[in-house]
Amino acid sequence: MPTCLLHGLRTRTAASIRVGTVGIVAVTVAVGAVTGLAAVGFRWLITETTTLFSGTADFSAAAPGTHPGYEGVSWLGPWFVVLVPAVGGLIYGPLVYRYAREARGHGVPEVMLAVSRNGGRIRPRVAAVKAVASAICIGSGGSVGREGPIVQIGSALGSGIAQALHLPLHRVRTVVAAGAAAGIAATFNAPVAGVLFAMELILRSYSAGSFGLVVVAGVVGSIVSRALVGDAPFLDLPPFAVDSPWAYLVFAALGVLAGLVGVVFVRFLYATEDFCDRIWRGPEWARPAVGGLVLGVVLLVLPQMYGVGYPVLEASVAGRYAVGFLALLLVGKVVATSLTLGIGGSGGVFAPSLFIGAVLGASVGQVVHAVAPDLAPSPGAFAIVGMGAVFAGTARAPLTAVIMLVELTDQYSVVLPLMLAIVLATGTSRLLSANTVYTLKLRRRGVVLDGHPADQILHDVPVRTVMEPAPSSVTSSTRVSSATRLLLGSGRTTLPVCDEGALVGQFRADAASEVLELDDEATEARVGDAVDDVARIPVSSTLLEALEALRRFPHDEGGAVTDGEALVGWLSHRTVLTALSAAPSANRAARPANRSLAAAER
Numbered sequence: 158m159p160t161c162l163l164h165g166l167r168t169r170t171a172a173s174i175r176v177g178t179v180g181i182v183a184v185t186v187a188v189g190a191v192t193g194l195a196a197v198g199f200r201w202l203i204t205e206t207t208t209l210f211s212g213t214a215d216f217s218a219a220a221p222g223t224h225p226g227y228e229g230v231s232w233l234g235p236w237f238v239v240l241v242p243a244v245g246g247l248i249y250g251p252l253v254y255r256y257a258r259e260a261r262g263h264g265v266p267e268v269m270l271a272v273s274r275n276g277g278r279i280r281p282r283v284a285a286v287k288a289v290a291s292a293i294c295i296g297s298g299g300s301v302g303r304e305g306p307i308v309q310i311g312s313a314l315g316s317g318i319a320q321a322l323h324l325p326l327h328r329v330r331t332v333v334a335a336g337a338a339a340g341i342a343a344t345f346n347a348p349v350a351g352v353l354f355a356m357e358l359i360l361r362s363y364s365a366g367s368f369g370l371v372v373v374a375g376v377v378g379s380i381v382s383r384a385l386v387g388d389a390p391f392l393d394l395p396p397f398a399v400d401s402p403w404a405y406l407v408f409a410a411l412g413v414l415a416g417l418v419g420v421v422f423v424r425f426l427y428a429t430e431d432f433c434d435r436i437w438r439g440p441e442w443a444r445p446a447v448g449g450l451v452l453g454v455v456l457l458v459l460p461q462m463y464g465v466g467y468p469v470l471e472a473s474v475a476g477r478y479a480v481g482f483l484a485l486l487l488v489g490k491v492v493a494t495s496l497t498l499g500i501g502g503s504g505g506v507f508a509p510s511l512f513i514g515a516v517l518g519a520s521v522g523q524v525v526h527a528v529a530p531d532l533a534p535s536p537g538a539f540a541i542v543g544m545g546a547v548f549a550g551t552a553r554a555p556l557t558a559v560i561m562l563v564e565l566t567d568q569y570s571v572v573l574p575l576m577l578a579i580v581l582a583t584g585t586s587r588l589l590s591a592n593t594v595y596t597l598k599l600r601r602r603g604v605v606l607d608g609h610p611a612d613q614i615l616h617d618v619p620v621r622t623v624m625e626p627a628p629s630s631v632t633s634s635t636r637v638s639s640a641t642r643l644l645l646g647s648g649r650t651t652l653p654v655c656d657e658g659a660l661v662g663q664f665r666a667d668a669a670s671e672v673l674e675l676d677d678e679a680t681e682a683r684v685g686d687a688v689d690d691v692a693r694i695p696v697s698s699t700l701l702e703a704l705e706a707l708r709r710f711p712h713d714e715g716g717a718v719t720d721g722e723a724l725v726g727w728l729s730h731r732t733v734l735t736a737l738s739a740a741p742s743a744n745r746a747a748r749p750a751n752r753s754l755a756a757a758e759r
Contacts (some may be wrong), residue, residue: 160312162197172239179321181328181331181332181370182320182373183322184319184322184324184332184717185331185332185335185370185371185373185374185377186333186373186374186377187221187318188311188314188315188318188335188336188339188374189335189339189373189375189376189377189378189381190377190378190381191314191318191743192307192311192315192336192339192340192343192374192378193316193339193342193343193377193379193380193381194267194379194381194383194385195284195288195307195310195311195314195412196310196311196339196340196343196344196378196382197381197382197386198288198309198567199288199291199303199306199307199310199344199383200303200344200386202289202292202296202597203290203291203292203295203296203303203464203465205292205296205559205697206292206293206295206296206297207295207296207464208296209296209352210241210244210245210297210298211227211238211241211296211298211463212225212227212228213225214461215463215467216238216298216464216470217460217461217462217463217464217465217466217467217468217469217607218468218469219460219461219463221478221482223460224457224459225458225758226239226673227567231604235457235460236372236457238298238453238456238460238463239448239450239453239454239456239457240431240450240453240455241298241449241453241456242297242298242299242370242423242449242450242452242453242456243446243447243449243450243453244297244446245293245294245296245297245298245299245449245500246294246297246444246445246446246447246448246449246500246502247443247445247446247449247705247715248293248297248459249289249290249291249293249294249502249503250441250442250444250445250446250501251441251442251446251715252286252289252290252293252439253286253290253442253501253503254442256282256286256441257280257281257282257283257286257287258286259280259283260283260286260291260309260503260553261290261501261502261503262305262498262502262503262598263301263305263504263505263506263595263598263644264287264291264305264308264309264505264596265304265305265308265309265358265359265505265595266595266596266598266699267279267309268308268309268312268333268337268359268360268598269359269361269595269606270332270599270604271312271333272330272333272359272360273361273604273684274604276326276329276330277316277326277330277331277332277333278316278320278329279309279312279313279316279317279333280313280317280357280412281313281314281317281320282313283309283310283313284309284310284311284313284314285312287309287503288306288310289312290503291305291306292501294445294497294503294504295465295504295506296464297449297576298449298452298453298456298462298463298464299452299464299497299502299503299504300452300455300462300463300466300490300493300494300496300497300509301340301345301462301465301494301497301498301502301503301504301505301508301509302465302504302506302507302508302511303371303465303504303505303506303508304341304344304345304505304507305504305505305506305507306503306504306505307340307341307343307344307505308337308341308354308359309337310336310339310340310341310504311336311337311338311339311340311341311378311700312333312334312337312359313336314336315333315334315335315336316329316332316333316336317330317331317376318331319332327720329337329342330360330372331360331366331367331371332365332370334355334356334359334360334371334375335355335371335373335374335375337351337354337359338351338352338354338355338371338372338374338375338378338547339351339374339375339377339378339379340378341354341375342375342376342378342379342382342660343378343381343382343427344382344387345391345561345564345565345638346379346382346383346389346390346391346566347379347391347560347561347564348375348376348378348379348564349375349560349564349567350557350560350561351375351378351379352368352372352375352393353554353556353557353560353561353758354373354554354557354561354661355375356368356371357554357556358552358554358557358584358595361434361606362738368620369508375524381737385579387670389495390564390565390566390567390671391564391565391566391580392467392470392471392474392565392566393471394471394474394475394541394566394568395475395537396566396568396570396571397535397537397541397568397570397571398534398535398538399535399538399540399570399571399574400531401531401532401534402532403531403532404480404532404533404574405573405574405577407521407525407532407533407539408539408574408577408578408627409544409577409578409581411517411521411539411542411543411546411578412542412546412577412578412580412581412582412585413520413581413582413585414517414521414587415514415517415518415543415546415547415549415550415581415582415585416546416549416550416581416584416585416586417550417585417589418487418508418513418514418517418547418550419546419548419550419551419582419586420490420548420550420585420586420589420590421491422509422510422513422594423551423590423592423593423594423597424590425495426491426494426495426498426499426506426594427489427491427598427601428495429495429496429498429499429544430495430498430499432499433448433499433500433501437443440756441501443570444500444501444658445500445501445502447500448487448496448499448500448501448689449508450501452493452496452497453497455489455492455493455496456493456687458489459485459486459489459493461486461598462488462489462493465508466490466508467508467736469486469512470511470515470516470544471510473486473516473540474515474519474537474540474541475537476517476519476522476523476537478516478535478558479523480520480523480524483516483517483519483520483523484516484520485523486512486516487513487516487517487520490509490513490516491509491513494506494509506594507548510544510548510550510552510594511544511547511548512542513542514544514546514547514548515541515543515716516540516542516543516544517543517544517547518539518540518541518543518544518546519536519537519539519540519543521539521543522535522536522537522538522539522540523536525539536609536681538568538570538571538574541562541566541568541571541575542571542574542575542578543578544562545558545559545561545562545575545578545579546558546575546578546579546581546582547582548561548562549579549582549583549586549588550582550602551593551594552556552593552594552595553580553583553586553593555580555583558574558579559572559576564577579617594714594726600719603616615699615700615701615704615733615736615737616699616700616701618700618736619697619698619699619700620694620695620696620697620698620700620702620703620718620726620728621696621697621718621726623700623728623732623733623735623736624696624718624725624726624727624728624732625726625727625728625729625732626726626727627653627717627718627724627725627726627727628647628649628652628653628727629643629647629652629701630652630653630654630655631652631653631654631655631664631684631723632645632654632655632656633656633661633683633685633688634683634684634685635656635682635683635684636681636682636683636684637673637682637683637684637686637687638673638682639668639673640652640669640684641673642663642667644664644666644669647716650665650666650714651663651664651665651666651691651714652664653691653717653724653727654684654685654688655724658722658723659723660691660693660717660719660722660723660724661685662688662690662691663686663688663689663690663691663717664689665687665689666686668687668688668689669687671687671744672687690710690713690715691710691716692706692707692709692710692716692717693706693716693717693719694706694707694716694717694718694719695719695720696719696720696725696726700733700736703716703728703733704733707728707730707733714729715727715728715729715731715732716728716729717728720726
């Protein structure tokens with residue numbers, strides 16, 4: 158087929174995808190299928206790296222009080238686990254630092270930022286780097302989950318496909334969310350939860366068009382996963398029931414407690430990151446290796462913290478651990494997860510929040526069962542409710558939490574106490590903290606997702622880059638008649654008043670009119686007799702801070718930009734509107750990732 162004919166066919170195909178409903182549905186189907194395959198591959202990669210580094214399929218399944226060794230290095234005994242995280246860090250640390258630094262951490266905030274502030278553009282290489290780095294981190298003992306990585310992997314795949322097809326940015330955002338939904342659906346066999354996760358946390362809004370496309374991707378991703386690995390519930394648990402209405406009081410208390418624990422977990426996590434930032438003085442690529450030695454000591458003391466830890470979670474729900482050991486597991490998971498991410502590890506916080514919630518709920522259930530058996534005939538039900546409640550307390554996504562736990566456990570019988578506890582956990586978390594585990598990471602970078610879309614632009618633009626030149630000024634001793642002629646000639650309604658280089662205030666047209674309407678002595682009046690205050694805007698301010706100053710003077714033509722006491726420029730409302738209108742349009746077509754974008758994301 159002639160080259161020109163092939164080029165024309167590709168052009169027409171791309172154009173139809175950009176504008177047609179059938180085309181965009183085809184794109185989301187493709188994203189769902191590719192992400193489903195990637196999720197299955199990612200799970201396999203974690204299993205293989207865990208076996209490689211620990212000698213077992215899941216090292217965390219060790220019984221309490223035991224310290225398994227590695228057959229290949231039996232002479233080290235249990236001490237090999239101290240070295241394993243360091244060896245893993247020595248591999249994934251340089252990989253992340255060299256090829257995709259945004260692959261560090263738990264991944265979801267980076268996707269939220271890309272959707273909210275970067276038109277959904279994510280470098281395609283992030284998918285590969287995140288998959289390999291997270292698999293090595295988890296396989297070598299990192300106490301993190303795989304939900305964050307698969308969200309970032311699916312989103313990067315979706316973004317790469319959308320950019321290659323030059324879709325409009327609003328479509329790119331939707332396709333990115335579709336990739337996230339497909340990743341969650343395929344990884345956890347939870348298609349509905351995957352869709353809600355994408356809508357509630359990634360897009361942060363609901364529309365019929367976006368919802369439909371995200372559903373398509375989630376369904377396709379789940380179908381691909383089920384075809385390859387089966388459709389059994391993610392967690393294999395015995396059936397539970399809630400018989401006593403009075404038990405709902407305990408579930409309510411558990412919800413409040415879970416919200417508190419969720420907030421403590423989030424704060425400890427970022428406090429640990431801050432501490433690691435303060436004490437580390439070496440190259441960033443080496444940080445995971447050196448910090449891995451500290452993590453290894455934690456794993457030596459408590460091997461149940463190795464990796465994701467789903468066997469330990471299931472054992473907690475099944476009631477195989479005593480209350481004291483459950484409390485130790487809770488503290489250990491908070492410390493191990495925070496340390497893993499603090500040293501530069503790559504992995505999610507969803508699974509750790511489920512783990513923490515399970516041991517918290519199991520502890521409460523066992524205590525209540527010992528005191529009042531009728532209130533807690535099935536202590537495991539409290540573990541399931543605790544899982545959803547702690548996740549809600551950390552992520553503040555109640556719809557996702559309810560559906561996710563029902564799909565993960567196949568325990569619809571506990572949906573009522575689950576809903577009650579999750580709502581109370583969400584409310585408690587909101588009362589105690591303005592941020593979630595995802596948004597706090599962005600807020601620490603100066604990014605506020607919950608504000609008006611224009612707020613971020615106003616926050617990012619400094620006044621000095623958009624201010625107008627300072628207008629001609631008058632002094633306090635200038636005659637009003639002379640100042641009025643200057644004012645009329647300038648075409649303005651106000652002039653700044655400066656004495657010896659220092660800003661005094663402003664001379665307004667309405668003040669001049671009042672003075673000139675007086676008797677003949679008005680000709681001798683001075684500007685100082687009619688000077689008025691003016692909005693003062695430090696030259697180092699952002700436009701957001703400048704607007705706050707201008708709002709206090711609603712009738713003015715703007716405000717004076719100052720450097721100390723000196724007048725250096727002028728800012729009007731018109732200038733602010735011009736800066737806002739110059740921001741990138743949300744409807745521009747996405748361009749493929751290039752060097753400038755890569756540099757910006759690093």
